[in-house]
Amino acid sequence: MKTDAELQKDVQDAMKWEPLLHSAEIGVIVKNGIVTLTGPVDSYAKKLQAEHAAKNVSGVKVLVENIEVRLPDPRSKTDAEIASEIVAAFESNTFIPEEKITVKVENGWVDLDGEVSWDYLRDITENAVRYLPGVKGIYNNITINPEIKDHIDxxxxxxxxxxxxxxxxxxxxxxxxxxxxxxxxxxxxxxxxxxxxxxxxxxxxxxxxxxxxxxxxxxx
The missing domain is CATH 3.30.1340 (Histidine-containing Protein; Chain: A;)
Structure with a gap:
């Protein structure tokens, strides 16, 4: 069993263990096993890594993620530039059914819509976007329409x-x-x-x- 203070330290140590997060200023608040992450980071990748690190700590019952992505000016890109890089990323990955995916970019936030036959295709599509420079966040609204119609066992x-x-x-x-x-x-x-x-x-x-x-x- 852990106290809230012990759980807070474990989450903070987990953050420090991640090389990507060494320079990130992420606040950790814990109450009754509910962990809240706060503060700004300079990339969407760091936001995701912080969330992943916290979830893997034993004792975390609920995670509230309030991390904000603030891109420094040299790394900021226009929505059109981000969209062009997404198109290039899709074209370079033969697994992504790009003809079934629609993308909208607004203020650095990417909306993914469409329909694929397997969940792993939805994940691959999001993974192709999440580490692109300039991306502040992703709304993955892709739905699953399985080609296999057999009864689920x-x-x-x-x-x-x-x-x-x-x-x-x-x-x-x-x-x-x-x-x-x-x-x-x-x-x-x-x-x-x-x-x-x-x-x-x-x-x-x-x-x-x-x-x-x-x-x-x-x-x-």
């Missing part, structure tokens, strides 16, 4: 979770049409996200509702 999903490093003994899987819902408890935020990632690999899935609760005891 609940037992296959449960077996996949059991094979993983996650303690899946308290995870409940339910299937309704093309939607899979995860409920129950896990012990870390990382396990919650990993469970969702595993489920998305099942053929025919259109949506995953990850309602898992992170169960961790705190010294108050």
């Amino acid at each position: 609940k037992q296959d999903i449960e077996k996949a979770l059991e094979r993983s490093s996650i303690d899946s003994s308290e995870i409940n899987v339910s299937v309704s049409g093309k939607t899979v819902t995860l409920s129950g408890t896990v012990h870390t935020w990382h396990q919650k996200e990993e469970a969702g990632r595993i489920v998305w690999k099942a053929p025919g899935i259109q949506d995953v509702k990850n309602e898992l609760t992170v169960d961790y005891e705190y010294d108050l």
Whole structure:
């Protein structure tokens, strides 16, 4: 068990451990296992890295991310320049179904819309954008329309979770049409996200509702 002060120090140390975040001024506030990240960073990549580092700390029950991306003038780009770089990034990655994706850039924020057949294609598309200079944030509105129309096998999903490093003994899987819902408890935020990632690999899935609760005891 950890106190809020111990959890705060662990999150701060996790930030310091990341080379990308050594110069970032990120504030960490903790109350009852709820971790809030605040402050400005000079790239979207740092914002994502801070969020990832915090989520991987044992004891983080809920993460509130209030980090603001403030680009220094030399690194600022016009929306048209960002859009051109996105087009080039899409063209250089043969996995991205660029004909199915529409992009809008406004004040450095990128809106991704469209429809793909697998969740990993949605992730690849976002990954191609997130580290481009000038990007302040991404709204990923891409939806999944699976090409495979077979029935989703609940037992296959449960077996996949059991094979993983996650303690899946308290995870409940339910299937309704093309939607899979995860409920129950896990012990870390990382396990919650990993469970969702595993489920998305099942053929025919259109949506995953990850309602898992992170169960961790705190010294108050």
